[in-house]
Amino acid sequence: MATQDMSSEVRSGEQRAVRFHPPSFDIRVETVPIPQLIEPDDAIVKVTLAGLCGSDLHVYRGHEEVDAVMTSGHEFVGEVTALGESFKSDVSGRPSLYSTLQxxxxxxxxxxxxxxxxxxxxxxxxxxxxxxxxxxxxxxPGGQAQYVRVPKAGGTLLKIEDITSLFHGQTQLADTSLILLADILPTGAFAALQALQHPKVSALIHNTSYPYNGFVPKHVPFDTVQLTASDRTITFAVIGLGPVGICALVSLLDMLEDISTITYRVVAIDPNVSRREKCQSVLTSMESDVKSAHVVVADIDESENIVKDWTGGVGCDAVLEVVGNNSALTLAYDIVRPFGVISSVGVHQGPPLPFTGRDVYNKNVSFEFGRCPVRAILPIAAAILLKRQDVFGGVGGSASLIDKILGFDEAPEIYKVFNEGGCGKILFDPWRS
Amino acid sequence: MATQDMSSEVRSGEQRAVRFHPPSFDIRVETVPIPQLIEPDDAIVKVTLAGLCGSDLHVYRGHEEVDAVMTSGHEFVGEVTALGESFKSDVSGRPSLYSTLQxxxxxxxxxxxxxxxxxxxxxxxxxxxxxxxxxxxxxxPGGQAQYVRVPKAGGTLLKIEDITSLFHGQTQLADTSLILLADILPTGAFAALQALQHPKVSALIHNTSYPYNGFVPKHVPFDTVQLTASDRTITFAVIGLGPVGICALVSLLDMLEDISTITYRVVAIDPNVSRREKCQSVLTSMESDVKSAHVVVADIDESENIVKDWTGGVGCDAVLEVVGNNSALTLAYDIVRPFGVISSVGVHQGPPLPFTGRDVYNKNVSFEFGRCPVRAILPIAAAILLKRQDVFGGVGGSASLIDKILGFDEAPEIYKVFNEGGCGKILFDPWRS
Structure with missing residues (x-):
């Protein structure tokens, strides 16, 4: 189907969408009906930009056992074109968007x-x-389409105006920047936050030995142990330097810079040379006070030695696992210290976890698994997005997180290239010919 | 060997000890040499009471792959009979016990x-x-002996006088009570503390939605969500009602009573009838303000329905897993809510963890695994011990944690009975005939 102008699309009731055909490696650009309102809480959004995400590859590779043709993509920004009945009725007590969205x-x-x-x-x-x-x-149906139906839209959607007003309208953000809020920046920030907030890590931040940095019963006497400066040098690893991994790294550095009382070191790990180069460019490009000298970008084998050298064999206080397979989890286990935290935001699949009960008992490991609650993390992610436009503001540069913007026609080929690690983060402009 | 008085034991250089012979189920009472000081930091302790602990059964059953004859037991109280050279030299900067222990x-x-x-x-x-x-x-060599060598004794041992002085010498504690500080009460308190301190649980305590109850970067605006009373009714489960499980339950209840701002419910779970009865007796015996009406003791099958009914299908905010096998971990997973915490202090063995990567991703599970850091938890455990003498003060009653005190001669038989779930916690008096 040839590209049409939008009004004729709407009239025809048809749109173009990137569709996955099971079982694997089969992406097609197809003409499908424009979605309609179904439930009263629905909105229809006209997509201006849609993202291609590493976790789309789980479906692409056939790991998610998808058994029906479906429209791909879970990252999109756009403009509301239709709203269900809920948005017009009395909605007191409901999320404010049911009253305010237009x-x-x-x-x-x-x-x-x-x-x-x-x-x-x-x-x-x-x-x-x-x-x-x-x-x-x-x-x-996903966001790699010209239109998307959004259920529970008053709870789900975020109005750009509300995001920028959180920060007193201090800046205008491009769609190429805002789309990072759909998934990868909140997910990266969540990975960092889970590590920093964990009591077995935050003890170091509070200069208090565990467990006296958190809730303890009343009337417990405790002589605070004097921690040494070396005790309080926190060591992190980030495993996986794809776009989410870089978001995790930048979020972590941004948060660490807010903690004036500690020193830190971060090893950023990926076996893929081009990802390591991208990460290094991002670090070099960061303009403000993030101490990039404390960050080392490394291959897997090097990373184990770096952690050993830095910590005298103790290990990392926390590891951010941003890959989603058992090799990454095993590496995280190997380099985390006893009583350390593995914050895993990788989308894990069917294989059993690669640990015995004795492994996890013997190392006193804390694990945080699972999906980012984007809505909850959004104020934090938005603050990072605004502050770090040096990283998140560009497209196509050597230090840009977003590699390029393509039309849907290039989707089948770019899925293939992305799957082989041959490009960075891709956005689709659904209206580009 | 017949029982002798202590002085003749010392003279002879021999002592009696409970010894495990590999591969399994073989406990013998034997005469072995009294341990001697080896390193300068060593102490020799004459044991007045030694405990038999559930985790001794891992060795007894052959699960720990022990390949040499060894003296059993890891819980003991006693009296110092000899101290290494470190205790007599200049020890400034070292743990205070190197200066003060006599x-x-x-x-x-x-x-x-x-x-x-x-x-x-x-x-x-x-x-x-x-x-x-x-x-x-x-x-x-372990504590089920008449004498034990304690390495790094200035760091390891706890002087009873120092424990009671933490609490202004407010009470005298019997050895049968103090021995609970060696392992089971700190381990139970640790299980409870890991759950309560975790940010995904403590949010409820702080009446703040996650993640705004912990560290967040500066300048992040956030409109606090109004949590409902029902949101803030915390639901816990304790899986395993052996002695450590009861310590975990009592610690949890004691801590929850310190938090005036929340309501809570606890389901205490064990498939063994006699353990459930013991737990019920303990709850009934608790004199003070712990709201035992909020605690239900249940078999496994019942427990799943109770949690479902209580929480409308949401699940427990946190589960304390105090068993150490995959059935217990699987039950914990099944009854914990998404974004819930499994605090596992069970001593897990060789089998792989019973979860796939998808299981843990899809439920956003947080796991805390491993061994209690007794030294760190001790002030908290001691406070609970002193406050809850109604539970921890007795021996042999229907509500007592300690079932009976035996001589070593009865060790082979009582290991067998304990292994079959036929008795509660046993202490050995090494000097009893």
């Missing part, structure tokens, strides 16, 4: 649906909302 | 050696001290 508003969507009204949403665990659904699955 | 002092020992002078010890991770050694292994 046709024409610019929005970004987290990669999962969240209602904003259940226990999980209120608690900040929005990725496990009782109405959770993942864009780009057989159950919910 | 022959004749009453002491309790954590179940592992910790030097008090390495990074791990300073950080409160004493169970993974670089000099760590576990009593009752081929490498370090």
């Amino acid at each position: 046709v024409g508003d610019k929005v970004v969507s987290p990669f999962t649906v969240s209602c904003g009204e259940c226990h999980f949403c209120r608690m900040g665990f929005s990725a496990r909302c009782v109405h959770s659904a993942l864009f780009g699955t057989p159950d919910l | 022959v004749g002092d009453k002491v309790v020992s954590p179940f592992t050696v910790s030097c008090g002078e390495c990074h791990f010890c300073r950080m409160g991770f004493s169970a993974r001290c670089v000099h760590s050694a576990l009593f009752g292994t081929p490498d370090l």
Whole structure:
């Protein structure tokens, strides 16, 4: 199908979309119906930019056992073109977007649906909302299309105006920057936050020995142990330097810079040379006070020696695992210290975890697994996005997270290249010929 | 060997000890040499009471692959009879016990050696001290003997006088109570503390949605979500109601009572009827303000329905796993909520963990695994011990944690009975005929 102008698309009721055909490695650009409102809480969003994400490759490779043709993609920004009945009725007590969202508003969507009204949403665990659904699955057509239906849209969507007003409208952000809020920047920030907030790591930040940095029962006497400067030099690793891994690294560095009382070291690890080069360029490009001298980018084998040398054999205080396979988890285990934290945001698949009960007992390992609650993490991710436009503001440069913007026609080929590690993060402009 | 009085034992240079003979189920009471000082940091302790612990059964059943005859046991209280050269020399900068410990002092020992002078010890991770050694292994003869050699004794031992002075000498504690500090009460308290301190649980305590209850970067705006009373009713499970499980339950209840701002529910789970009965008796016997009405003791099958009913299908906020096998871990996974915490203090063995990567990703599970750092937890455990003498003060009653005190002659038989779940916690008096 040839590219048409938007109005004729709408009239025809058809749109173009990037579709996955099972079982694997089969991406096609097809003409499908424009989605319609189904539920009263739905919105229809006209997509201006859609992302291709590392976790799309799990489907592409056939690891997710998808058994139906589906529209791909879970990252998109766009403009509201239609709103369900809920947006016009009395919605007191519901998320504010049910009262305020208008046709024409610019929005970004987290990669999962969240209602904003259940226990999980209120608690900040929005990725496990009782109405959770993942864009780009057989159950919910994805963002690599010209239009997307967004369920529970008053809970799910984020109005760009609300994001920038959180920061007093201090800046305008390009769509190429905002789309990072759909998944990869919050996911990276979540990986860093899970590590820094864990009591077995935050003890170091609070200059207090564990467990006296957190809740302890009343009336417990405790003579604070004097920690040495070397005790308080925190060592992190980030495993996986794809786009999410770089987001995790930049988020971690940004957060560490807020903690004036500690020193830190980070080893950023990937076996892929071009990813390591990209990471090094990003670090070099960072303009402000992040101490990139404390960051070493390394291959896997080197990394184990670096951690050993830095820590005298103790190991990393925390490891951010941003890959999602057992090799990465095993490396994380090998380089984390006893009583250390493995913050895993990789999308893990069917194989059993590569540890025995004795392994995890003997090293006193803490694991954080699972999906980022984007809605909950968004204020933090947005603050990082605004502050670090030196990293997140560009497209196509050697230090840019986003490699290029393509039309849908190039989707089948670029999925192949991306799967082989031959390019960085790709965005699709659904309206480009 | 017939029982002798102590002085003749010392003269003869021989003592009686409970010894494990590989590969399994073979416990003998034998005459062995009294241990001597080897290193300058050593102490020799004359044992007044030694404990039999559930984790001794891992060795007994042959699961630890012990390949040499060894003296069993890792819980003991006693009196110092000899001290190495370090205790007589200039020890400035070393743990205070190197200056203050005297022959004749009453002491309790954590179940592992910790030097008090390495990074791990300073950080409160004493169970993974670089000099760590576990009593009752081929490498370090255990406490079920008349005398024990304690390495790094100035870091490892706890002087009873120092424990009681932490609490202004407010009470005298019997040896039958103090021996609980060697392992099971700190381990239970650690299980509870890991759950309560975890950011994904402590958010509820702080009435703040995750992750805004912990460290967040500066300048992040956030409108606090209003949590409902029902959001803030915390639900816990304790899996395994042996002596450590009951210590975990009592510690948890004691800690929860310190948090006036929340309500809570606890399901205490064990498939063994007599353990459930013991747990129920303990709860009934608790005199003070612990709301035992909020605690239900249940069999495994019932427990899943109870959690479902209580939480409307959400699941437990945290599960304390105090068993150490894959059935217990699987149950913990099944009943914990998404973004919940599994605090596992069970001593896990060789089998692989019973989860796939997808299992742990899809439920956003947090796991805390491993051995209690007794030295670090001790002030907390001691506070609980003193406050809850209604539970920890007795021997042999229906609500007592300690079932009976036996002489070594009965060791082979009682190991068998204990292994079959036929008795509660047993102590040995090494001097009883």
